[in-house]
Amino acid sequence: MRQKNQNLLFIGTIIFFIVGMIHITLALLGILCMVLPFILRAWSGKKLWCTTYCPRASLFNKLLKPIALNRKAPKWLFSKQAKKAVLVFFLINLFFITMSTLMVGLGRIEPMIYLRFLIAFKIPIELPQMFAWDAPNYLLHLGYRFYSMMLTTTTVGLMLGTLYRPRAWCNICPIQTLTK
Ligand code: SF4
Secondary structure (H helix, E strand, C coil), rough: CCCHHHCCCHHHHHHHHHHHHHCCCHHHHHHHHHHHHHHHHHCCCCHHHHHHCCCCHHHHHHHHHCCCCCCCCCHHHHHHHHHHHHHHHHHHHHHHHHHHHHHCCCCCCCCCCCECCCCCCCCCCCCCCCCCCCCCCCHHHHHHHHHHHHHHHHHHHHHEEEEEEHHHHCCCCCCHHHHC
């Protein structure tokens, strides 16, 4: 039963990407995926999120198990240095998101209401928005930044998972590194 529930958690990842297309502020739900792993870790003393509840790991298993090439990964890819590099990138991303949202809130810069890949590269696709609710600029900006971060990490995870094994991303995932 527990295994079955885990297998269905991938729906959470799909829902996240869909609700972001209903209105980008709903992408702020992604914050849960960043906070819950630490709450569960503190509460249980174990990496419960990674072993049981992560919807993204469930998505990788679901989509990639049948097609993963299961190649041998180069050693450097999952080395300690690689984990550190991904963690630093993640923290820089969070810093950028926080500071830029603050600046938008203070009216110093315009909101970036578009998607980016790996922080720097603008994705030339407009995210559909099914509803045009009014929302403050800083929330729109924050929503796009979270959606971009989730899109980036999920895309990289899908690429690694296809080349190596489905949950290859977990070896360098910053949440895993931080909850250890
Ligand atoms: S390592 Fe990252 S992707 Fe893998 S289960 Fe943990 S939080 Fe999810």
